[in-house]
Amino acid sequence: xxxxxxxxxxxxxxxxxxxxxxxxxxxxxxxxxxxxxxxxxxxxxxxxxxxxxxxxxxxxxxxxxxxxxxxxxxxxxxxxxxxxxxxxxxxxxxxxxxxxxxxxxxxxxxxxxxxxxxxxxxxxxxxxxxxxxxxxxxxxxxxxxxxxxxxxxxxxxxxxxxxxxxxxxxxxxxxxxxxxxxxxxxxxxxxxxxxxxxxxxxxxxxxxxxxxxxxxxxxxxxxxxxxxxxxxxxxxxxxxxxxxxxxxxxxxxxxxxxxxxxxxxxxxxxxxxxxxxxxxxxxxxxxxxxxxxxxxxxxxxxxxxxxxxxxxxxxxxxxxxxxxxxxxxxxxxxx
Amino acid sequence: xxxxxxxxxxxxxxxxxxxxxxxxxxxxxxxxxxxxxxxxxxxxxxxxxxxxxxxxxxxxxxxxxxxxxxxxxxxxxxxxxxxxxxxxxxxxxxxxxxxxxxxxxxxxxxxxxxxxxxxxxxxxxxxxxxxxxxxxxxxxxxxxxxxxxxxxxxxxxxxxxxxxxxxxxxxxxxxxxxxxxxxxxxxxxxxxxxxxxxxxxxxxxxxxxxxxxxxxxxxxxxxxxxxxxxxxxxxxxxxxxxxxxxxxxxxxxxxxxxxxxxxxxxxxxxxxxxxxxxxxxxxxxxxxxxxxxxxxxxxxxxxxxxxxxxxxxxxxxxxxxxxxxxxxxxxxxxx
Numbered sequence: 188x189x190x191x192x193x194x195x196x197x198x199x200x201x202x203x204x205x206x207x208x209x210x211x212x213x214x215x216x217x218x219x220x221x222x223x224x225x226x227x228x229x230x231x232x233x234x235x236x237x238x239x240x241x242x243x244x245x246x247x248x249x250x251x252x253x254x255x256x257x258x259x260x261x262x263x264x265x266x267x268x269x270x271x272x273x274x275x276x277x278x279x280x281x282x283x284x285x286x287x288x289x290x291x292x293x294x295x296x297x298x299x300x301x302x303x304x305x306x307x308x309x310x311x312x313x314x315x316x317x318x319x320x321x322x323x324x325x326x327x328x329x330x331x332x333x334x335x336x337x338x339x340x341x342x343x344x345x346x347x348x349x350x351x352x353x354x355x356x357x358x359x360x361x362x363x364x365x366x367x368x369x370x371x372x373x374x375x376x377x378x379x380x381x382x383x384x385x386x387x388x389x390x391x392x393x394x395x396x397x398x399x400x401x402x403x404x405x406x407x408x409x410x411x412x413x414x415x416x417x418x419x420x421x422x423x424x425x426x427x428x429x430x431x432x433x434x435x436x437x438x439x440x441x442x443x444x445x446x447x448x449x450x451x452x453x454x455x456x457x458x459x460x461x462x463x464x465x466x467x468x469x470x471x472x473x474x475x476x477x478x479x480x481x482x483x484x485x486x487x488x489x490x491x492x493x494x495x496x497x498x499x500x501x502x503x504x505x506x507x508x509x510x511x512x513x514x515x516x517x518x519x520x521x522x
Numbered sequence: 523x524x525x526x527x528x529x530x531x532x533x534x535x536x537x538x539x540x541x542x543x544x545x546x547x548x549x550x551x552x553x554x555x556x557x558x559x560x561x562x563x564x565x566x567x568x569x570x571x572x573x574x575x576x577x578x579x580x581x582x583x584x585x586x587x588x589x590x591x592x593x594x595x596x597x598x599x600x601x602x603x604x605x606x607x608x609x610x611x612x613x614x615x616x617x618x619x620x621x622x623x624x625x626x627x628x629x630x631x632x633x634x635x636x637x638x639x640x641x642x643x644x645x646x647x648x649x650x651x652x653x654x655x656x657x658x659x660x661x662x663x664x665x666x667x668x669x670x671x672x673x674x675x676x677x678x679x680x681x682x683x684x685x686x687x688x689x690x691x692x693x694x695x696x697x698x699x700x701x702x703x704x705x706x707x708x709x710x711x712x713x714x715x716x717x718x719x720x721x722x723x724x725x726x727x728x729x730x731x732x733x734x735x736x737x738x739x740x741x742x743x744x745x746x747x748x749x750x751x752x753x754x755x756x757x758x759x760x761x762x763x764x765x766x767x768x769x770x771x772x773x774x775x776x777x778x779x780x781x782x783x784x785x786x787x788x789x790x791x792x793x794x795x796x797x798x799x800x801x802x803x804x805x806x807x808x809x810x811x812x813x814x815x816x817x818x819x820x821x822x823x824x825x826x827x828x829x830x831x832x833x834x835x836x837x838x839x840x841x842x843x844x845x846x847x848x849x850x851x852x853x854x855x856x857x
Binding site for chain 2: 203204205206207209210211212213231257260261263264267268269270271273274275277278279280378379465481482483484485486487488492495496498499500502503505506507509510511512517518520522
């Protein structure tokens with residue numbers, strides 16, 4: 188976005204029928220949305236959540252208390268409309284798309300499932316690269332095209348979510364290399380781990396990190412990444428290319444945002460960070476991206492649940508910019 | 523609500539297809555909503571914002587940089603759909619009702635304006651009681667009946683807002699007596715004040731406080747209160763009587779909640795505190811009511827803007843409780 192237009196949009200916001208600054212963070216958000224769409228106006232009615240699902244070879248090392256089969260079970264739950272992401276989306280009139288970008292199982296054909304599978308889950312990154320460079324690029328490209336397609340079909344806002352047993356482990360490695368930050372600070376409990384499980388998770392991630400010294404974004408993605416992380420990073424770049432806001436969820440989505448922004452720094456301007464996750468490591472990504480999330484509700488589920496709860500704030504900020512009268516008009520009795 | 527039912531509802535929430543506790547504050551909110559509606563189920567589709575408008579005789583002493591005429595101008599702006607409250611409500615499919623409970627002017631008849639006027643603004647509380655005990659009871663009763671009427675017409679959620687030049691001064695007095703808390707800690711800048719204005723505001727409020735040592739809720743309301751504060755307090759009691767959640771906005775709405783809860787402590791169970799206002803004194807009320815608001819966005823506008831932004835969270839929490847499958851069913855392949 189063009190920094191030159193900020194002052195003009197800020198003046199419009201300050202001139203609205205309210206004390207200047209009295210809408211706090213919503214004014215900052217309105218400014219961001221106004222800059223993204225300038226000289227057009229931001230809209231928020233049509234919001235779409237893209238849930239990217241993928242599995243992780245690291246699960247073979249015991250980084251999660253759940254097996255990869257849970258990824259499949261949750262994909263079926265999204266398709267049935269019975270997961271938390273569906274509930275939050277229904278509550279707030281947001282469409283949900285479920286994308287198989289790399290689930291480690293053949294999924295049944297379903298009218299609501301987008302088949303974008305790159306491979307049957309990643310390889311075990313503790314022993315070998317998670318994917319090839321070609322597969323990494325392919326997953327990015329598929330995410331990019333899906334986001335662009337949704338926007339061309341009318342989406343005003345793209346929200347991101349993911350499902351993938353083991354993906355906090357993969358994200359820890361991505362954040363460690365791209366923030367960068369000490370590896371141990373990037374490792375959290377994910378969906379839940381006891382002490383023995385955490386020790387196993389740490390040892391596995393440390394072993395993976397020792398296998399490669401990659402620091403370039405695409406190399407880090409191929410060595411340690413997840414297919415759903417790649418898909419989300421691609422979707423961020425796709426949304427930015429179409430000049431639409433993209434709402435980032437928690438730790439894993441933020442790792443994808445970090446990847447996208449390291450690939451293309453201008454993508455940062457299009458990212459809205461939804462919430463501060465309770466997952467350890469999230470603050471590291473937020474700090475690395477100079478991001479202050481809108482919500483702090485102790486969420487640590489993923490699925491895009493936090494992103495869904497931020498959609499109403501984005502819609503409100505857009506409407507504030509487009510619909511609210513100026514104070515001058517109100518005081519002059521012109522309303 | 524019955525504390526005995528909490529454990530059962532918490533068990534349902536813990537059994538949903540997600541790691542226990544992974545939805546943080548939304549789980550607490552779902553518990554509250556479940557308890558409010560037990561043995562029925564919470565709903566959130568139909569949400570209504572009640573904006574109570576009233577004027578303050580204290581304005582004659584210069585407690586605000588704006589004249590009472592701004593209250594009228596803003597009421598007309600709500601009716602025209604051009605205020606921030608309208609923008610936020612439109613963005614999130616929430617109905618808005620504008621209630622004249624005590625604007626100090628004759629307002630034109632308008633199909634969207636509810637005429638519940640008790641008197642033409644309050645008297646100057648620095649010199650005499652703001653209203654009579656009968657008027658205080660009347661304003662409470664009108665607010666109560668309006669909320670009950672909306673619920674009987676189908677509202678699942680009542681959100682509260684207000685407009686009234688001078689009402690942070692009135693609220694400071696109410697909070698000072700009912701929290702209770704030192705007067706000076708309850709006084710903030712409201713819609714904006716320079717140093718001279720703040721000195722004038724403090725002196726006026728101090729003068730009013732010296733006039734009466736009232737501490738009983740209805741006496742405090744009559745001595746220092748506002749008609750919109752009374753109306754909101756009545757609406758809280760009305761929502762509680764119908765077992766519906768009522769979303770409290772910022773400082774002034776919270777002063778009304780404090781009044782309602784001092785009158786009827788059981789009303790506390792029905793209150794959802796939307797956000798932490800930037801207005802000084804709000805934290806005092808929140809602390810007095812053991813309330814932890816959902817949002818912290820630096821808002822200090824009033825109008826119900828913060829309450830409107832919390833409606834989507836209430837809707838999401840309700841849907842989580844009613845729509846999300848159990849983990850047992852997901853793992854057993856029953857979804």
